[in-house]
Structures are given as C-alpha cells and as structure tokens.
Amino acid sequence: MREKILTHSAELFLTYGFKSVTMDDIANNLGISKKTIYQHFDNKTKLVEATTLHMFDVISHGIDCICELKKNPIEELYDIKNFVMEHLKNEKSSPQYQLQKYYPKIFSTLKSKQFEVMQTCVTANLERGVKDGLYRNNIHIDFIARLYFNGMVSLKDQDLFPLTHFSMNVLLENYLEYHLRGICTDKGNQILNKIINQTKNQ
Template sequence: MPEVKEQILTTSLDLFLSLGFKSVTMDEIASRMGMSKKTLYTYYKNKGQLVEESSLHKCHQVCECIDQIVDADTENPIEELYSIKKYVMKELKGDDSSPMYQLQKYYPDVFRKLTDIQFAHIDECIRKNVNKGIEQGLYRDNINVGFIARIYFVGMQGIKNLNIFPSEEFPAQELFEQYLEYHLRGIVTPQGRKILNKITNSNHD
C-alpha cells in the first residue's frame, strides 16, 4: 500500500476510535493529515470508503499480531489470553464501545464484514488456545472445544453492547478483565486455577 494512503488510514482510524465513526468529518481528517480535502478525495472518494478500508486494515493488522502471540508459544494458554487482551486494549484505545456502536449503527455493512472476520479469527484462536490448555493439563479435558470458542465470541460481542453494559457503570478495561476471568474459571483445572488466581490477584493489587 502506498505510504500516503496508509498514513491516511492510520490517522483516520485514530480519529474514528477517539471521537466516533459518525462524528469525524473528512475536513478533520484532511486537517490532521496537513492536506486539503480535495487532495484527500484523490485517495478516497468518500468517507464511507475510508471507514471501511481503515477498519478492515486495522482488523487484519490486529489479527496478524494476535497470531504472533499465539504462535510464539512462549506462555501457557492462560497467560496467552491475558497477553492478547492487553494488546487489543492498547491497540483499540481501551476498546471503548461507543465508536463501534456508531460503526454498527451508521455503517452496518462494514460492521458485518468486521464481525465475520473477527469470528473466523477468534474461533481459530480460541480453539488453539483450548487444545493447548487441555494438552498442558490447565483446562478440563471434557469440554467441547467448538462450543467454548463460539461462546467466547458471543460473550465478547455481548459485553460491547452499551444498552446492556453502559460504560459509566461498566468501564471497558474492568469489563474485559472480568469477562476473561469468567471465561477461564469455567474451563480451568485445579492446576490452571492456581495460575489464574496468581494473575488475577496481581492484577487486583
């Protein structure tokens, strides 16, 4: 991808995640880039195209980095999930749900594409994680791997619903921390529980 186009995608997404997909204008993006709006339109014909391409670009980038964490195989599967959560929260600015709420409301086709990509990736990622945990004796061996992967994804989508989990009552960082612990406590063995307790106790200190 040409350097200028990639810079526009990066700058745009930074604004979208900070201020919301609906709120940010092409004027603001052009101003942040230090270019005229006319020049911006030579790269992207409208805001909808910019929303889609910047979102998909970031989604693929995040998926690739998550794969690197999983494939590095330097941590046990419990620590692996916490490393993934930490990385995602950092990359998506704490995963404030309001920008994604705007994306779903005003750009539903883009939101569906992202959801499909995320499901395919998370399904594979959690399947690998669960199988690794079973092999290491940290997860129970009588769980349905496919079910766990899907219920993890459904839960992740569910906690982003601002109608159910309003951000003023459930701050994103705490909510994702609680959800991950909830997920793991349902599948760990006594050996895995010791590792999980150590992690959660240190996080609460």
Template sequence: MTCIKEHIIKTSLDLFLTLGFKSVTMDEIATKLGMSKKTLYNHFKNKNQLVDVSSVELCNHVCNGVDEIVDAKNENAIEELYTVKKFVMQQLKSDDASPIYQLQKYYPETHKKITDMQYTHMENCIKKNVNRGIEEGYYRDNIDADFIARMYFIGMQGIKNLNIFPASKYPVNELYDKYLDYHIRGIVTPQGRKILNKITNSNHD
C-alpha cells in the same frame, strides 16, 4: 497500497478510535493530514469507503498481532489470553466503547464485515488455546473446543452492547477482565485455577 494512502488510513484510524467513527468529519481528517479535502477525496471517494478500508486494515493488523502472540507460545494458555487481551486493548484504544458503538450504528455493513472477520479468526485462536490448555493440564479434558470458541465469541459480542453494559457502570478494560475471568473459570482444572487466581490477584494490586 501507496504511502499516502497508508498515511491517510493511519491518521484516520487514530481519529476514529479517539473521537468516534461518526463524530470525525472528512474536513477534520484533511486538516489533521495537512492536505486539502479535494486531495483526500482523490484517494477515497467518500467517508464510508475510508471507514471501511481503515476498519479492515485495523482488523487485519490486530489479527496478525494475535497470531504472533499465539504462535510464539511464550506463555501458558491462561497467560496467553491475558496477553492477547492487553494487545487488543492497546490497538483499539479501548478505554472508551463509543467508537465501536458508532461503527455498529452508523456503518452496519462495515461492522458486519469486521465481525465476520473476527469470528473466523477468533474461532481458530480460541480452539488453539483450548487444545493447548488441555495439553498443559490447565483446562479440563472433557470440554469441546469448538463449542467453547463459539461461546467465547458470542460473549465478546454481548459485552459490547452498551444497553446491557453501560460504560458508566462497566469501564471497558474492567469489563473485558471480568469476562475473561468468567470464561476461564468455566474451563480450568484445579491447577489452572491457581494460575488464574495468581493473575487476577496481581491485576488488582
């Protein structure tokens, strides 16, 4: 990928995640880049292509970052989930759910592609996390890692539904914290619950 294309993708993503995938126009992107719209179209034939390429690039970046956190094993399994959550929120600028909602509504093919990529990656990461938590004694040893990974993914997709969880009532960051707490409490041992309570109490300080 050329440096110019990388610059276009980076700048476009910043606008998409701040203002929304539908809201941002090619004119605005070209202006932000300091180039003509004609030059922009030399690299991307239309906005749909730019949205698709930039979304896949973001997904790959987030997945690689999550892999680095998981593979580093610097924390226990419970702490690791909160570190992953914090990293993902930072990358997605997720104080606002509307950009992802716009991607789902106006660019369904791209949204499906990203969702499929996320599922494949998330399933593997959650399985690793569950097995590690069992080894550490923080998760119950009678749980099915594959089932937990699938349920986790379904729940993550569900809380993105603005009709069920309107942003006015459930701020994104707070909602993800609630879901993570819900997920972990269902699988922890008494020892793991102590760690979880310590984390959630510190988050409320």
C-alpha cells in the same frame, strides 16, 4: 499517503467515534486538503471501510505474533487482551457500537472476519489448555469457542454495558475470568489466581 490517511483516521475514529469524525477533521489533522483524501477514498463510507479493515489486519497480526510465542494458554489470553486494549484505546468512543449503528454492512463484514480469526485462535488455545492440563478435558471446544466470541461481541453492546457504568478494560477483565473459571482445572486456577493478583498489584 494512503497508509498515512488510514493510520490517522483510525486514531481519530477510535478516539471520537466513526459518526463524530468528519472528512474535514481528518484533513485538518493531517494538514492536507480534503481533495487529497478523496484521491484515495471516494467518500467517508469507503474510508471507514478501509480503516476498519486496516485496524483488523494490524490487530490480527499482533494476535498471531502472541500465539506464536506458545506461552501457557491462560497467559496467552491475558496478553491478547492487553494487546487489543492498547490498540483500541479502551474504546472510550465505543467505535464498534457506532460502526454497527451507522455502517451495518461494514460491521457485518468485520464481524465475520473477526469470527474466523477468533475461532481459530480460541480453538487452538482451548486444545492446548486441555493438553497441558490447565482446562478440563471434558469441555466442548467448538461450543465454548463460539460462546466466547459471542460474549466478546456482547460486551460492546452499549445498551447492555453502557460505558458510563463499565470501562472496556473492566468488562474484559471480568469476562476473561468468567470464561476461564468455567473451564480451568485446579492447576489452571492456580495460574489464573496468580495472574489476577499480579494485575491487581500493578
């Protein structure tokens, strides 16, 4: 039952936001009583915390699986972006922004965990890209990996990028191209152009 509550809560939080969804909404959606939810989670804050960590684990595992395929590093970044978008429902309700605003401690914990995963993943991606001749061999890998993470976090700042002006998909597409244009060799740019053209024609 605990797993079921987490899955349904994640679905509701991603669709309507952490602030908007109540314990009643979750109970009604599951067709159970609030009492059943409280048997597993003391309060909404505990449920939000467990749900965000559950979503983090699911997405981290998916990213690990993509990285294990050892595709070329540029394709890998686009596959990760598509996977994340699929699981975060285009973030219409800006859940990460709401999490930061209403549950700052949970947000801070999540951000640290995201940094650990992304730092490892992006560093490996950059190293492989340099080795394969797709990224310039004079890039500062640790600096770019940290910059990339910081940029990803900034995209979720509703004051900077209101969803009324930008969809999360458009933001990620533009940011990924911006990141890659700065580090790609001619060989890398050829692959990047091909992927961008394929995306436009889909």
